[in-house]
Amino acid sequence: MVDPDDSESTKKLKLSMLQQYLKVESCESSSPSMDEVSLSEFGEWTEIPGAHYVIPEGFMKIVDLLAQDIPSHTICLCKPVRCIHWNYSAQHRDVIGKSSDTRRDDNHNDNNQGHQSNEDPLILGQPIWVECEDEEWIPADHVIVTASLGVLKQNHEMMFSPSLPEDKVLAIEKLGISTTDKIFLEFDEPFWSPECNSIQFVWEDEAQLEQLAYPEELWYKKICSFDVLYPPERYGYMLSGWICGQEALHMERCDDETVAETCTELLRCFTGNPDIPKPRRILRSSWGSNLYIRGSYSFTRVGSSGEDCERLAMPLPYANSTKAPPLQVLFAGEATHRKYYSTTHGALLSGQREATRLMEVYQDHKA
Numbered sequence: 001m002v003d004p005d006d007s008e009s010t011k012k013l014k015l016s017m018l019q020q021y022l023k024v025e026s027c028e029s030s031s032p033s034m035d036e037v038s039l040s041e042f043g044e045w046t047e048i049p050g051a052h053y054v055i056p057e058g059f060m061k062i063v064d065l066l067a068q069d070i071p072s073h074t075i076c077l078c079k080p081v082r083c084i085h086w087n088y089s090a091q092h093r094d095v096i097g098k099s100s101d102t103r104r105d106d107n108h109n110d111n112n113q114g115h116q117s118n119e120d121p122l123i124l125g126q127p128i129w130v131e132c133e134d135e136e137w138i139p140a141d142h143v144i145v146t147a148s149l150g151v152l153k154q155n156h157e158m159m160f161s162p163s164l165p166e167d168k169v170l171a172i173e174k175l176g177i178s179t180t181d182k183i184f185l186e187f188d189e190p191f192w193s194p195e196c197n198s199i200q201f202v203w204e205d206e207a208q209l210e211q212l213a214y215p216e217e218l219w220y221k222k223i224c225s226f227d228v229l230y231p232p233e234r235y236g237y238m239l240s241g242w243i244c245g246q247e248a249l250h251m252e253r254c255d256d257e258t259v260a261e262t263c264t265e266l267l268r269c270f271t272g273n274p275d276i277p278k279p280r281r282i283l284r285s286s287w288g289s290n291l292y293i294r295g296s297y298s299f300t301r302v303g304s305s306g307e308d309c310e311r312l313a314m315p316l317p318y319a320n321s322t323k324a325p326p327l328q329v330l331f332a333g334e335a336t337h338r339k340y341y342s343t344t345h346g347a348l349l350s351g352q353r354e355a356t357r358l359m360e361v362y363q364d365h366k367a
Contacts, residue, residue: 150294176301179288
């Protein structure tokens with residue numbers, strides 16, 4: 001603003017471009033605004049060595065490979081959990097007795113005393129009972145919780161009995177998570193030039209705005225850009241748009257037709273080409289409104305630190321606080337990785353970390 005060589009219009013344009021950069025960074029961080037991202041902790045996040053790689057068949061291919069040696073009958077999908085009763089908290093016969101009323105057909109738990117539940121769990125020796133929403137109760141020695149930070153923020157009070165320790169709850173509350181969504185638009189032909197990699201949206205009327213927040217009907221102003229996906233031999237003629245924060249949730253509530261029309265008008269306006277056709281197909285994510293995810297990935301919010309990631313990852317019960325069996329409830333997921341939070345590799349490595357933690361305990365027992 002104090003550059004003597006810039007005209008007022010140039011200063012305004014530069015500030016508007018800065019606002020657009022902040023939108024890009026917000027989408028990268030999955031935060032509603034960069035005002036919420038901790039500057040002091042910004043260096044915690046670490047870039048993993050190696051190139052980024054697009055998996056042709058999608059991330060499900062990795063899941064399939066990881067699961068290929070696991071007997072299929074031991075994997076139970078579409079089984080929402082209501083509460084994890086840990087540290088022998090489910091001791092009343094009338095509560096545990098519910099598990100004996102569930103159906104036994106194709107039960108993935110038949111081989112581990114899952115329905116000898118008329119007895120006190122202290123006698124059975126199982127410190128954990130997982131209460132499912134379909135009223136089935138599943139006994140366990142260990143539970144690894146990989147629920148997202150968004151789910152933990154929303155449900156932790158009802159999800160664990162006894163409640164989580166205060167310091168773990170504080171870590172959940174302090175760490176941040178928001179929604180970053182992608183909007184894919186597929187066209188029959190490209191309207192962009194061959195050298196175009198991205199279409200960035202700079203709104204000149206936003207130069208002096210203190211907060212980049214918009215009313216619901218203007219959600220599209222939070223879209224920072226549409227990137228061109230290359231090569232077209234793999235993707236067709238495809239643009240990938242980015243939007244984050246509350247505006248992403250507004251977008252999720254719109255139907256495909258509305259989002260496609262809105263994005264087309266946006267592209268027409270910024271390119272000056274009124275003849276851009278509507279896309280032949282639209283595909284978009286909806287991470288924020290998914291009840292089992294409630295956000296895209298975590299970030300270190302102002303007031304939080306990498307220590308909160310580590311506190312979230314600490315197994316229960318804490319080793320120095322009880323004589324109860326150790327490693328009852330373990331925690332994994334991207335938000336529990338101090339260096340690689342917000343990433344898929346962070347999530348994968350956190351799961352391997354907790355699996356290793358359990359394997360070492362049983363190897364020590366054998367020794």
